[in-house]
Amino acid sequence: xxxxxxxxxxxxxxxxxxxxxxxxxxxxxxxxxxxxxxxxxxxxxxxxxxxxxxxxxxxxxxxxxxxxxxxxxxxxxxxxxxxxxxxxxxxxxxxxxxxxxxxxxxxxxxxxxxxxxxxxxxxxxxxxxxxxxxxxxxxxxxxxxxxxxxxxxxxxxxxxxxxxxxxxxxxxxxxxxxxxxxxxxxxxxxxxxxxxxxxxxxxxxxxxxxxxxxxxxxxxxxxxxxxxxxxxxxxxxxxxxxxxxxxxxxxxxxxxxxxxxxxxxxxxxxxxxxxxxxxxxxxxxxxxxxxxxxxxxxxxxxxxxxxxxxxxxxxxxxxxxxxxxxxxxxxxxxxxxxxxxxxxx
Amino acid sequence: xxxxxxxxxxxxxxxxxxxxxxxxxxxxxxxxxxxxxxxxxxxxxxxxxxxxxxxxxxxxxxxxxxxxxxxxxxxxxxxxxxxxxxxxxxxxxxxxxxxxxxxxxxxxxxxxxxxxxxxxxxxxxxxxxxxxxxxxxxxxxxxxxxxxxxxxxxxxxxxxxxxxxxxxxxxxxxxxxxxxxxxxxxxxxxxxxxxxxxxxxxxxxxxxxxxxxxxxxxxxxxxxxxxxxxxxxxxxxxxxxxxxxxxxxxxxxxxxxxxxxxxxxxxxxxxxxxxxxxxxxxxxxxxxxxxxxxxxxxxxxxxxxxxxxxxxxxxxxxxxxxxxxxxxxxxxxxxxxxxxxxxxx
Numbered sequence: 001x002x003x004x005x006x007x008x009x010x011x012x013x014x015x016x017x018x019x020x021x022x023x024x025x026x027x028x029x030x031x032x033x034x035x036x037x038x039x040x041x042x043x044x045x046x047x048x049x050x051x052x053x054x055x056x057x058x059x060x061x062x063x064x065x066x067x068x069x070x071x072x073x074x075x076x077x078x079x080x081x082x083x084x085x086x087x088x089x090x091x092x093x094x095x096x097x098x099x100x101x102x103x104x105x106x107x108x109x110x111x112x113x114x115x116x117x118x119x120x121x122x123x124x125x126x127x128x129x130x131x132x133x134x135x136x137x138x139x140x141x142x143x144x145x146x147x148x149x150x151x152x153x154x155x156x157x158x159x160x161x162x163x164x165x166x167x168x169x170x171x172x173x174x175x176x177x178x179x180x181x182x183x184x185x186x187x188x189x190x191x192x193x194x195x196x197x198x199x200x201x202x203x204x205x206x207x208x209x210x211x212x213x214x215x216x217x218x219x220x221x222x223x224x225x226x227x228x229x230x231x232x233x234x235x236x237x238x239x240x241x242x243x244x245x246x247x248x249x250x251x252x253x254x255x256x257x258x259x260x261x262x263x264x265x266x267x268x269x270x271x272x273x274x275x276x277x278x279x280x281x282x283x284x285x286x287x288x289x290x291x292x293x294x295x296x297x298x299x300x301x302x303x304x305x306x307x308x309x310x311x312x313x314x315x316x317x318x319x320x321x322x323x324x325x326x327x328x329x330x331x332x333x334x335x336x337x338x339x340x341x342x343x344x345x
Numbered sequence: 346x347x348x349x350x351x352x353x354x355x356x357x358x359x360x361x362x363x364x365x366x367x368x369x370x371x372x373x374x375x376x377x378x379x380x381x382x383x384x385x386x387x388x389x390x391x392x393x394x395x396x397x398x399x400x401x402x403x404x405x406x407x408x409x410x411x412x413x414x415x416x417x418x419x420x421x422x423x424x425x426x427x428x429x430x431x432x433x434x435x436x437x438x439x440x441x442x443x444x445x446x447x448x449x450x451x452x453x454x455x456x457x458x459x460x461x462x463x464x465x466x467x468x469x470x471x472x473x474x475x476x477x478x479x480x481x482x483x484x485x486x487x488x489x490x491x492x493x494x495x496x497x498x499x500x501x502x503x504x505x506x507x508x509x510x511x512x513x514x515x516x517x518x519x520x521x522x523x524x525x526x527x528x529x530x531x532x533x534x535x536x537x538x539x540x541x542x543x544x545x546x547x548x549x550x551x552x553x554x555x556x557x558x559x560x561x562x563x564x565x566x567x568x569x570x571x572x573x574x575x576x577x578x579x580x581x582x583x584x585x586x587x588x589x590x591x592x593x594x595x596x597x598x599x600x601x602x603x604x605x606x607x608x609x610x611x612x613x614x615x616x617x618x619x620x621x622x623x624x625x626x627x628x629x630x631x632x633x634x635x636x637x638x639x640x641x642x643x644x645x646x647x648x649x650x651x652x653x654x655x656x657x658x659x660x661x662x663x664x665x666x667x668x669x670x671x672x673x674x675x676x677x678x679x680x681x682x683x684x685x686x687x688x689x690x
Contacts, residue, residue, distance in 0.1 A: 012621055013626075015624040015625075016624060016625060016626050018624060019624035019625060045623075049624045050624060149582070150582070153505075153560075153578065153580060154503070154562075154576050154578075154581070156501055156503065156576070158499070158501065158595075160590060161619060162592070202547045202549070202564070204546060204564065215498075217499075217564060217572060217574060219547070219549065219562060219564070227562060227576070229501070229562060229574050229576065231501070231574065231590070233498065233590075235498060236498045236499070236590045236591065237494070237495070237590065237591055237592060237594050237595055237615075238616075238617050239588075239595045239615065240617070241588055241595070241597075243503060243584075243586055243588075245503055245505060245576070245578075245581045245584055246581065247507070247581060248582055249582050250503075250581075250582055250586070252586075254615065254617065254630065255617070255628055255630070258619065258626070259628065260617070260629060261627045261628060270582075270584065270599065271583075272583050272584065272585070272600070272605070273583060274506060274583055274603065276357055278394045279360040279361060279363060279364035279394045279395060280360075280361060280364060280642075281358075281361050281603070282606045283585070283603045283604065283605045283606060283641075284605060284606055285599065285600070296628075
């Protein structure tokens with residue numbers, strides 16, 4: 001039987017989510033949107049692009065209550081801003097619905113842990129919408145990094161784009177963690193897959209006049225001794241660079257979060273050499289691009305296949321909620337290390 | 346008339362220096378080496394590789410005094426460890442010799458400033474051996490960066506290699522700044538050319554059992570608001586990566602200090618895009634490699650052409666000493682921000 005999904009809201013990211021879950025064989029049953037007309041436009045646009053016949057298109061309702069209580073909904077997808085989620089996740093637990101939620105999931109790890117437990121006692125799943133965690137590339141690198149780069153010494157990431165002034169990440173009332181909660185979430189999660197749970201050595205940020213976090217630069221350290229730096233920002237050209245420095249080689253990606261459009265994914269190996277030869281010290285470039293058999297959209301579709309697997313088998317799966325909780329804990333620690341907001345007088 | 350150079354010591358780096366100054370039309374007149382036999386082996390090896398006829402080969406002497414007082418020496422090249430330099434730079438000033446010195450030049454900026462002034466009052470030059478400062482690529486980027494990347498938001502660099510345990514950078518008695526003084530010097534200097542004089546936001550390090558600085562991670566901020574992070578280390582695979590993140594594009598180098606062997610130098614431009622299209626958010630890779638007409642050895646030869654220009658015209662040139670002093674000041678500030686060495690009990 002097709003797994004039914006209910007949407008809370010018609011956020012931009014929900015378009016992509018719909019395409020992914022549709023490709024994975026799930027179905028959007030109902031969509032809640034305060035502005036029903038806007039919700040219907042959203043449904044018509046997406047359903048047309050995805051070639052979903054009229055009869056199979058979701059109903060649009062003005063009340064989120066109608067979504068979380070709908071009998072054909074197994075999973076509720078929540079792309080609402082962080083500040084609006086608590087009520088609806090509790091309602092999901094009360095109504096026996098699994099939850100897939102955009103990141104950062106919660107205001108803090110305590111809140112997230114409470115949600116996870118509320119759901120778990122009803123055998124319901126909590127999964128955040130971190131698509132990169134479901135890709136083949138991260139799985140491949142987790143397994144292969146020791147043979148590729150030796151011991152990891154350092155990971156550096158840059159994840160930036162230019163946000164419009166009305167972007168919700170600019171508004172601390174909607175997204176208290178701003179750039180950190182979105183772009184920083186991915187930087188932390190990627191390293192978490194490779195290195196585990198870090199401690200925060202130092203972190204600094206830039207804020208806008210409302211106190212919204214627009215740039216974060218952080219230094220983390222992992223139990224193995226490896227370190228991570230990242231810069232995430234809403235004020236720069238688009239970049240998703242990652243450099244991994246190891247003892248025997250280095251590795252780089254320019255698309256660590258969202259693979260560039262292609263029938264494959266890839267990463268670059270670097271084994272440059274410097275040595276003394278006669279009266280010279282030649283620096284030579286060596287390395288290659290490694291290509292994986294994975295369409296660039298694989299990770300987003302696989303995420304919903306993983307949702308289906310959990311929903312139709314074990315009910316809830318600590319693997320996904322534990323991943324989410326650890327990332328949230330790291331972000332909490334980074335926020336705690338940031339200098340406080342001082343409004344300009 | 347050919348500008349005569351005297352060498353203090355036969356360090357490994359002096360081989361490359363000799364090749365560069367030879368290509369620039371200067372001549373090594375005399376080489377001082379405590380172990381005269383080792384010095385003679387060094388001279389014979391280098392002179393053979395460089396096709397220098399027997400009659401033009403430098404004399405090897407056991408005393409540095411004989412080098413700094415030699416009448417045919419205009420410039421003394423000092424690749425000695427930092428801790429041994431003070432005596433000989435004072436001797437150069439006393440004997441009317443220009444100084445070209447490996448980096449980091451001094452124990453601290455006060456010492457360097459004193460040397461610079463001692464030399465300047467005699468119309469003598471102080472230049473450090475930072476070859477990248479003499480290349481066409483840095484000059485090109487200084488001029489073109491605003492049109493290439495817009496406003497610079499951030500520079501990140503990784504400069505590492507795997508040092509042997511007896512490398513002088515591992516020994517705080519010889520090189521008190523360790524990895525910072527060598528690899529970090531280049532990271533700071535490069536950004537200095539592009540952004541000016543920074544303040545240090547934070548810095549941390551790893552040390553060996555002798556207290557030698559083996560890894561430094563630092564965060565700097567520039568007057569324009571741009572930031573810089575770098576990691577330099579003696580415990581990782583060879584890498585010289587630099588990422589420049591701007592408001593309209595990003596730029597990368599994998600050889601920012603020493604260009605890879607080639608008849609040209611180059612850098613990579615990145616203008617990746619992410620946009621919402623229908624139900625997708627395609628990430629597209631755009632960019633190109635920009636090639637400059639500059640042999641990879643140009644910068645090291647040009648450095649000695651610049652030495653000749655100064656020596657044969659103005660005598661001393663504040664441009665080079667001021668560059669050096671600023672880099673030393675930044676390194677001093679980074680050292681001051683590092684956690685102190687705590688020997689294991």
